[in-house]
Every structure is written in structure tokens, then in C-alpha cells.
Amino acid sequence: MTARVLSPAPTHAVLRKPTRNDGAALHDLIARCPPLDLNSRYAYLLLCEHNADTCVVAELDGKLVGAVTAYFVPAHPDMLFVWQVAVSPVMQGQRLASRMLDRLVERCATERPLRVVQATISPSNIASRKLFTSLAARHGLEITGSLLFSATDFGDGEHEEEWLYQIGPWPRR
Numbered sequence: 001m002t003a004r005v006l007s008p009a010p011t012h013a014v015l016r017k018p019t020r021n022d023g024a025a026l027h028d029l030i031a032r033c034p035p036l037d038l039n040s041r042y043a044y045l046l047l048c049e050h051n052a053d054t055c056v057v058a059e060l061d062g063k064l065v066g067a068v069t070a071y072f073v074p075a076h077p078d079m080l081f082v083w084q085v086a087v088s089p090v091m092q093g094q095r096l097a098s099r100m101l102d103r104l105v106e107r108c109a110t111e112r113p114l115r116v117v118q119a120t121i122s123p124s125n126i127a128s129r130k131l132f133t134s135l136a137a138r139h140g141l142e143i144t145g146s147l148l149f150s151a152t153d154f155g156d157g158e159h160e161e162e163w164l165y166q167i168g169p170w171p172r173r
Contacts, residue, residue: 013058013065013096015103018048022057025064033086035125037159047083054080054108056100058091065091068100072108078115080108085119085131097131102138109173116168120148122160129165136167143167 018026023045030036030044047055051071058066065088073079082104087096108114117135121128136143148164151157 013060013091015056015058015100017052018055018057018067019052020045020049022064023048026057026067026069029064029067029086029088030084032088035122036084036086053111054104056104056107058087058096058100060091064088066096066100068097068104070104070108072112073118076116078113080105080114080117082117082119082132085128098134098138101131101135105135105139105170109170113172114170116166116170118164118166120162120164121145122162124160132165132167139167139170141167141170 024041026044026048027038027041031038047069051069054070054072056066056068057064067084067086068082069084070080070082073081082101085097085101105114105117119128119132121132133143143165145163145165147161149162151159151161153161
């Protein structure tokens with residue numbers, strides 16, 4: 001008789017708003033998630049302090065394993081710009097990014113009018129394109145893309161161009 005090996009039970013991280021105490025851990029998570037651009041610890045502290053309402057972190061066993069950072073565009077208060085989506089390598093393949101995005105959009109749309117979700121994605125980041133395309137498909141919305149920043153806009157010649165993807169319009173609630 002052969003023994004069957006059981007797969008571990010799926011792990012479900014707790015999704016919540018970040019607090020200032022998450023700033024350093026958020027920085028460390030982003031550092032483990034290439035190709036995301038790593039910003040200073042101070043930037044992540046400020047993001048957790050000033051933009052917690054438009055961000056989601058995923059916590060499992062007391063550790064951050066995922067995050068979506070976003071903000072409403074000041075000149076367009078019904079436009080949510082998703083800045084970074086990070087999932088720890090140990091949690092990839094469990095739809096955590098999709099769950100976090102859905103939670104964020106649901107929360108933001110109930111707290112204020114939401115017309116468009118935006119994100120910039122470099123051409124080589126196929127996973128992000130798939131993530132945002134699936135977000136649009138799950139909600140039955142159109143997604144469009146156009147060049148926002150050319151590689152020369154970054155000045156150093158080491159950064160890919162960034163395309164702006166827009167999902168919407170979201171239905172009014």
C-alpha cells in the first residue's frame with residue numbers, strides 16, 4: 001500500500017489597512033518582490049500613515065506577505081492610482097494579489113465615488129498586466145493602455161518605459 005501525501009491546507013492571509021507599524025515591513029516585502037522599484041523606508045512609513053485608507057496589506061502568522069499601495073489622484077478625486085502590488089514569493093499562486101485588489105476597490109468604492117482605477121506597468125511585467133486584465137474582466141469593465149513615461153523620462157537609461165492602464169468606468173454605487 002502506498003501512502004498518499006496530502007497537500008497543505010491553503011493559507012488565507014488576513015487583509016487589512018496598514019498602520020505606521022507596517023512601514024518597515026512593507027519596505028522589506030517590496031525588496032523581496034522584483035521587479036518592483038524599491039523606495040525608501042520613509043516613503044513606506046508615510047504611505048502607511050497618510051494613505052492607509054487606499055492601501056491593503058496581507059498578514060499571515062504576524063508577517064506581511066502581500067500589499068497593494070494606492071492613492072486617489074489629487075486632481076481627479078474619483079481616480080484610484082494603484083502604485084505597487086507585492087506578494088511574497090511564498091504566497092504566489094494563491095490569488096492573493098487579486099483578493100487584495102478586489103478588497104481595496106470594494107472599500108474605496110463604498111467610501112467615495114470611484115470612476116477609474118489606474119496603474120502603470122512596464123512591458124516586461126507580464127504578471128501585472130494579467131492581474132489588471134483579470135481585475136477588469138471580473139468586474140466586466142474595459143481596460144485601456146497608453147504610454148505614460150518613456151525610458152528616457154527616467155533619465156538614467158536603466159528603467160523601462162511605463163504604460164498607463166485604466167480600468168473603468170466603475171458603476172456608481
